[in-house]
Amino acid sequence: MTNSKKTGIDKSTALWMYQTMITTRKFEAECRRQADQGKLRGMHSSIGQEAVPTGICAHLKDGDQILGTHRSHHHCIAKGVNLNEMMAELLGKATGTNKGKGGTMHIADINKGMLGANGVVGSNIPVAVGAALTAKLKKSQNVSVVFFGDGAVGQGVLYESMNLASIWKLPVVFVCENNRYAEATPFEYSMAGQSVAKRATGFDMPGINVDGQSVVEMYHASKIAIQKARSGEGPTLIEAMTYRYQGHFGADPPLTYRTEEEEALYKSKDCIRRMKSYLIDMGYSDEEKILEMDEKAQIAVSESVKFADESPFPNLEELHTEVYVKYE
Amino acid sequence: MTQSQEKSRQITYVQAVNEAIEYEMANDPDVFIMGEDIAGGAGRANLGKQDAWGGVFRLTKGLIGKFGEDRVRDTPISEAGFIGAGVGAAATGMRPIVDLMFVGFFGVCGDQIVNNAAKMHYMFGGKVKIPITIITSTGAGTASAAQHSETLYSIFTHFPGLKCVSPSDPYTAKGLMTAAIRDDDPVIVFNHKLLMGRTVKPEMGKGIGFGSIVPEDSYEIPIGKALVPIEGTDITLIGISYTTLVCKEAAEELQQKGYSVEVIDLLSLSPMDNETIIKSVMKTRNVVIVDEDYPRCSIASDISALVAEEAFDYLDSPPVRITAPHTLVPYSLPLEMEFLPSKEKVVEAAVSILE
Numbered sequence: 001m002t003n004s005k006k007t008g009i010d011k012s013t014a015l016w017m018y019q020t021m022i023t024t025r026k027f028e029a030e031c032r033r034q035a036d037q038g039k040l041r042g043m044h045s046s047i048g049q050e051a052v053p054t055g056i057c058a059h060l061k062d063g064d065q066i067l068g069t070h071r072s073h074h075h076c077i078a079k080g081v082n083l084n085e086m087m088a089e090l091l092g093k094a095t096g097t098n099k100g101k102g103g104t105m106h107i108a109d110i111n112k113g114m115l116g117a118n119g120v121v122g123s124n125i126p127v128a129v130g131a132a133l134t135a136k137l138k139k140s141q142n143v144s145v146v147f148f149g150d151g152a153v154g155q156g157v158l159y160e161s162m163n164l165a166s167i168w169k170l171p172v173v174f175v176c177e178n179n180r181y182a183e184a185t186p187f188e189y190s191m192a193g194q195s196v197a198k199r200a201t202g203f204d205m206p207g208i209n210v211d212g213q214s215v216v217e218m219y220h221a222s223k224i225a226i227q228k229a230r231s232g233e234g235p236t237l238i239e240a241m242t243y244r245y246q247g248h249f250g251a252d253p254p255l256t257y258r259t260e261e262e263e264a265l266y267k268s269k270d271c272i273r274r275m276k277s278y279l280i281d282m283g284y285s286d287e288e289k290i291l292e293m294d295e296k297a298q299i300a301v302s303e304s305v306k307f308a309d310e311s312p313f314p315n316l317e318e319l320h321t322e323v324y325v326k327y328e
Numbered sequence: 329m330t331q332s333q334e335k336s337r338q339i340t341y342v343q344a345v346n347e348a349i350e351y352e353m354a355n356d357p358d359v360f361i362m363g364e365d366i367a368g369g370a371g372r373a374n375l376g377k378q379d380a381w382g383g384v385f386r387l388t389k390g391l392i393g394k395f396g397e398d399r400v401r402d403t404p405i406s407e408a409g410f411i412g413a414g415v416g417a418a419a420t421g422m423r424p425i426v427d428l429m430f431v432g433f434f435g436v437c438g439d440q441i442v443n444n445a446a447k448m449h450y451m452f453g454g455k456v457k458i459p460i461t462i463i464t465s466t467g468a469g470t471a472s473a474a475q476h477s478e479t480l481y482s483i484f485t486h487f488p489g490l491k492c493v494s495p496s497d498p499y500t501a502k503g504l505m506t507a508a509i510r511d512d513d514p515v516i517v518f519n520h521k522l523l524m525g526r527t528v529k530p531e532m533g534k535g536i537g538f539g540s541i542v543p544e545d546s547y548e549i550p551i552g553k554a555l556v557p558i559e560g561t562d563i564t565l566i567g568i569s570y571t572t573l574v575c576k577e578a579a580e581e582l583q584q585k586g587y588s589v590e591v592i593d594l595l596s597l598s599p600m601d602n603e604t605i606i607k608s609v610m611k612t613r614n615v616v617i618v619d620e621d622y623p624r625c626s627i628a629s630d631i632s633a634l635v636a637e638e639a640f641d642y643l644d645s646p647p648v649r650i651t652a653p654h655t656l657v658p659y660s661l662p663l664e665m666e667f668l669p670s671k672e673k674v675v676e677a678a679v680s681i682l683e
Contacts, residue, residue, distance in 0.1 A: 065420060098453035108452035115419060116452055120443050126409045127444055130416020130424075137360065137398060137422060144416075157439075160409030167404070322454035323488045325512035 009219055011284045013058055017215050018275045018290070020057075021050040023297040024077045025272060030301045031073070031090060031104075035250050040090045043104040046074035048213075048245035051271035052177050053078035055218025056145055056238075059226045065115040065131040065144040067124040070105045071244070072117035075147055081109045087304035093311035100314045101322070115144070121182075122148060122155030125174070129161045132170035132229075143171040143229040151182025153196050162203045162237065171229035173222065174237045177212060179244045184257045200237040212240030213269045216278055243267075339542050341523045344498035345387045345463075348505035349425065351546045353395050356423060359509060362401035362410055363427025367392040370402030384429055385465060385524045407437035411462065415444045415514075418460040423509060428464040431518065432475045434483070445514040446489030460515075461508045466494075467520040467570055467620065468657045468668055477521075477657035477664075479620045481568065481627050484516050485598040491551055492597040494518040496572035497540035500595055503549030511551060518597075520570040554601035556608065560588035563614040563678055566605065566631060568594045571618040571669050578674035587682055597627055605631060606638050613644040614681050618669050623651040645681045650674055 009017075028047045034040035053066070057078035060066070068075040076086055081097060089096025090104055097109050108116035115131055118124035128146030135142040152158055153176060165172045176196045180187055188194065200207025206228075210221040218240060225236035243266035247254045254263070279285040285293075339347075352359045366388040368381030378397070382389025392400040403410040407428060414426040428434065434441070441462065448456050468477040484492050491513050495501035501519065508515035549555075557572075558579050567575035572593040579589040590608050594600070609615045615635055619628035628649040635647045650669045658664050 096453070098451065098455070101453050102451045106451045108448075108455060110419070110452075110456050115416070116448060116456070118444070120439055123412070123439050123443055126412025126440060127416035127419065129409065130413035130418070131420045132416075133413055134417045134420040134422050137417075157408040157412065160404075160406035161412070163404060164406060164409050164413060168401075322450045324491070325449060325454075325457050325459075 009216060014279060014282065014284050015293070017054050017058055017219070018272070018279055018285075019293050019297065020054045020078050021215060021272050021275060022294055023083070023300060024050045024054075024074045026297045026301045027077060027083065027086075027304070028073060030305060032250070034091065034305065041092070041103070042250060043073070043090065044071035044249050045244065045246040046071050048266070048270070049177055049179060049242045050074050051215035051218050051275075052175065052212045052240045052242055053147060055215045056173070056175060056222040056226070058219055059223055060113065060143070060145065062111070062113050063140060063142045065110070065113050065128070065142065067115050067128045067131070067144070067146045068117035069121070069124065069148055070117065070119045071149070072107060072147070073104070075117070076107050076109070076114050079114045080112045081107065081114050083300055083304040084307035085109070087308040088311045091308040092313060093308055094314040094318070095307070095311040099318060101318070122152035122157050124148065125152065125158050125161040126164070128172050129165050129170060132165065132172035133168065135171050136168070141230055143173065143226055145173045145175060145226075147175045147177055149182060150176060150178040150180065150187045150191065150196065152176070153191055153199070154182070159203075162200070162205065162235065165235040166203045166205050169232065169234040171232065172235045173225045173229055174235060176237070176239045177242055178239055179242050181244070181248070181258070183248045184252070186257070196239040197237060205235050205237060207237040207239065209239045209241065212242035213266070213271045213274070215271055215275050337542065337544070338540065339498055340525060341495075341498045341501050341519070342386050342525065344502035344542050345505050345519065346389060346391070348502045348509070348546070349388065350391060350394065352506065352509045353391065353399060358421065359423045359425065360399040360401065361388060361391065361425040361427070362403050362414065364403055364405055364429055366427050367397070367400050367402050370397065383427060385519070385521070385526070387463070387519070388427070407433055408440055411437045412440040412444065414460045415440055415448070415458055418458045418514075419448060419456050423459045425461045425463060425509060428462055430476045431464045431466050431480045432478045434480060441484070441490070442487050446487045449513070450489060457512045458514045459512045462514065462516045464516060464518060465521050465524070466518045467522055468652075468664055469522050470526045471659060471661070471664065473659040474656040479518070479520070479569070481518065481597050481619075481621050482625055482630070485627065485630075486625075489514065490598060491515040492518065493551055493595060494520070494569040494597055495523070495595065496567065496569050496593050497523065498542045499540040500549055500555070500593070502542055503547050504551070504595065506546055507548040507551050510548065515551065518569060522570050549595065552596045552599040552601060554595055554604040555593045556590060556604065557593050558589060558591040560590040560612065562588045562612055562682060563616065564590045564592060564608045564612045565674060565678070566592045566594055566615065566617045568597065568619055568627060571620055574669055574671055574674060575618055577671040578678065581671065581675050582678055585679070587678070589678070594627070600630070602634055602638075605634060609635050609639045610642045613642055616648045616650060616674060616677050616681070618650045618674055620652055620669055623649065623654055626651060648677050648681065650677055
């Protein structure tokens with residue numbers, strides 16, 4: 001934190017980061033309530049991991065593309081996808097980001113630079129390389145960022161993608177959100193060498209390990225990586241150490257494979273609480289203004305539910321449309 | 329004769345595909361191509377080895393010299409990586425052509441094709457288009473054994489979201505390749521190795537034009553339409569890619585025996601031209617489907633079901649399928665010849681129906 005203070009994050013960015021993270025957390029909490037009511041049909045909560053995409057997306061423009069995973073609500077919110085459309089999508093409504101055809105694991109909004117969440121572990125990684133290839137061929141100065149979990153580190157396509165990105169010097173940042181568990185399997189068991197970041201070495205790209213529960217640290221680490229990509233100097237692999245507070249999915253009881261002590265340890269390093277201290281510490285905000293931000297987040301989330309509730313389900317013809325762009 | 333027909337000529341299947349790619353690359357800066365050894369010798373320009381191969385079948389020969397290494401990209405042997413990258417490039421505004429050298433290699437990159445290319449448009453509510461063209465080689469008859477000789481059509485046609493085409497000669501190869509590149513959906517183009525001139529049994533290789541006239545000008549053959557190269561009234565033979573030639577040869581022999589034979593060149597496997605099939609079968613009342621793919625859950629089974637469901641009352645005989653047996657492609661020449669659908673098998677089936 002002292003190091004971050006020296007380099008500094010400007011006030012508006014810092015406030016945006018807090019607002020983004022608190023909005024995400026309240027959105028996810030609301031999703032759980034909607035699921036409990038049977039309106040939202042299953043999801044993977046990102047609570048605890050909000051800092052990772054927030055610190056990164058602070059550096060991104062609309063033209064930059066991000067790609068996510070089955071657990072991607074936090075990526076979407078950090079990239080500016082509309083909350084109303086997100087909630088409508090989760091409730092299967094016609095007004096959703098994907099017109100109700102994608103749901104929680106596939107939210108996409110290419111105009112906002114969200115090139116889609118992907119439910120197959122690791123599957124999105126080469127797609128990000130392709131988006132970066134477009135940027136290079138079109139000389140657009142755009143970058144792409146792909147988020148994946150520690151589970152994806154076991155997928156071969158990650159290494160194919162890192163290799164392609166490196167030999168072609170593509171503007172892509174690989175971000176592993178290491179939340180320690182691939183479903184119920186701990187990374188200590190499944191990952192030889194116990195480090196994702198180290199695996200970058202063989203691909204001739206920087207591999208950095210970051211405290212993913214600190215949005216300030218995420219901001220600084222990703223700033224360098226994104227600048228490097230944007231200036232044509234190739235890819236970076238970031239391993240963000242983080243923790244999901246809830247189970248893999250809604251009904252998963254995580255204490256069957258992890259301990260209360262471990263959960264308490266990571267929750268003690270909560271990204272939102274730490275950002276709150278940072279804002280006060282830096283003189284950017286105070287308790288009262290922070291409460292206002294919390295309220296603003298809650299209002300936005302409540303509005304998204306209202307919007308989704310009032311939206312219609314898709315017409316049944318939608319089952320058959322958009323299988324193809326053109327199919328006479 | 330139109331002007332373009334006057335300018336037309338007989339060229340090889342390989343040249344025809346090459347022309348289609350070259351024309352599209354010259355006319356659309358968003359089109360680029362990548363794959364293993366599609367140039368060959370990448371990075372060795374200093375040795376004058378930019379275009380060592382031009383693809384394993386020479387489909388892309390000469391393109392790197394014309395368009396440069398940004399748009400003609402040799403890849404590492406990473407099918408999942410570069411086909412996935414093709415999907416990402418397509419989603420963000422390019423029109424990539426990617427080369428899956430042999431269709432059997434689908435096994436290492438199927439996820440990118442069926443879970444991303446096929447699904448992103450629908451899954452994302454129509455907001456993303458994936459105009460990728462995947463070219464791949466198919467077919468037995470080249471002593472390449474079980475992993476390099478398959479014609480895995482139906483595994484792809486099974487997936488909504490993918491289009492699949494299978495040219496049968498240089499004319500259809502150029503027209504379908506052009507249509508595939510211009511299409512906004514993911515299209516897989518199956519190029520049969522025997523049509524591209526590869527064989528261990530020279531009389532089977534179809535290296536030259538085999539009667540197909542190819543205009544110099546660019547043209548499209550619409551995806552989703554079959555052609556009827558031979559019209560007749562007694563029986564319909566349906567061919568796919570190489571087996572269309574088998575059907576044509578069988579038709580010639582059957583005509584000599586006094587039968588009037590209609591041949592359908594299917595060309596598009598997804599979407600499939602059901603209308604042309606049904607119309608023909610309602611006329612001839614008999615049908616033999618000739619498909620080199622494995623028989624289970626195949627295009628041949630699909631057509632057989634279609635005919636049974638929609639033209640049952642018109643049929644004089646049950647639909648007959650001539651396919652590969654439910655076995656793998658063998659190496660040994662006599663075994664491999666036994667594996668392939670042949671003119672003799674088609675004639676025998678047709679005669680037993682018509683006698």
